[in-house]
Amino acid sequence: MFVPLHDGVPLRFMRTPYVTYGLIGMSIALQFALWLQPQQERQLAIMAGFGMIPSVLFGTAQLPDGLTHLPSWLTLFSNILLHANVAHLLGNMLFxxxxxxxxxxAMxxxxxxxxxxxxxxxxxIIHAGMYPASEQPLIGASGAISGVIASYLMLYPQVRIWGVAFNWIPIHIPALYALGGWILLQAGSALLQTDGNVGWWAHLGGLATGAALTPLFIHRNVPLFGRRPA
Structure with a gap:
């Protein structure tokens, strides 16, 4: 278990990362709106209607009549901004x-x-493909943030990150080891899980997508893998 706290890498091309702050603010605001629902049943209904349910996405199951929901294809995106609980939200937002x-x-x-x-x-998509019959809603930004982690690791593998391991051990180690260990944990958890209750495969799908897209999305003069700019 690794919790990042600070990396100390200065921004080169912008003064304020508005999109990062906006995504954090939107996720927190939506979570508060969810928690303000007067009944837990209503909260669960929102998660079902706006989370991504693989069996509904593939048309082998249907949501109950009268449930407010988005078209199933849109839940591939809407699920990203919802979270199950405080720990889920805070963990994702900290990363x-x-x-x-x-x-x-860099982008x-x-x-x-x-x-x-x-x-x-x-x-x-990877989560849905691995558990096509699942009726459990997938919610959370973990897949998207996994892509961010893959990109960061490709950009700054040697940057030393301050963090906490196993909930209490302070560490200050290169991103290659901290995030590389985190990625191995995701892969191991995905391979050992059988029920799909945690979106480990969503994490791996996000990692793979982030790694594939990073060279296409970064500025031309941003080097990969810690190389010096040409």
Whole structure:
């Protein structure tokens, strides 16, 4: 278990990562709106209507009549901004806070926004493909943020990250080891899981999408893998 706290990498191309801050603010605002629902049944109904349910996406199941919901294809994106609980929300937002600003800096505001949701889309599709009969809603930005992590690792593998391991051990190690270990944990958890209750495959789908898209989305003069600019 690794929790990042700070990386100390300065921004090169922008003063403020507006998209990163906006995504964090929107996720928190939507979560508060969800928590303000007077009944837990209403909260669960929103998660079902706006989360991505693989069996509904593939047309083998239907949502109950009268349930407010989006078209199933749109839930591939809407699920990204919902979270199950406080720990889920705070964990995702902390990773986005630490790593999102530098990836946005390397891509630019608009491209980073598109990149973020494409990574979430990739995660949603892989999860649905692995559990096509599942009736459990997939919610959370983990797939999208996994793509951000993959991009950050490709951009700054040698940057030393301050963080906490196993909930109490302070560490200050290169991103290659901190995030590489985190990626191995996701892969192991995905391979060992059988029920699809946690979106480990969404994490791997987001990672793969982020790694594939990063060379296409970064500015031309931004080097990969810690190389010096030409």
């Amino acid at each position: 986005l806070w630490v790593f999102g600003d530098n990836v946005e800096d 630019g505001h608009a491209r980073f926004l598109v990149f973020f949701f494409l990574c979430g889309l990739g995660g949603s």
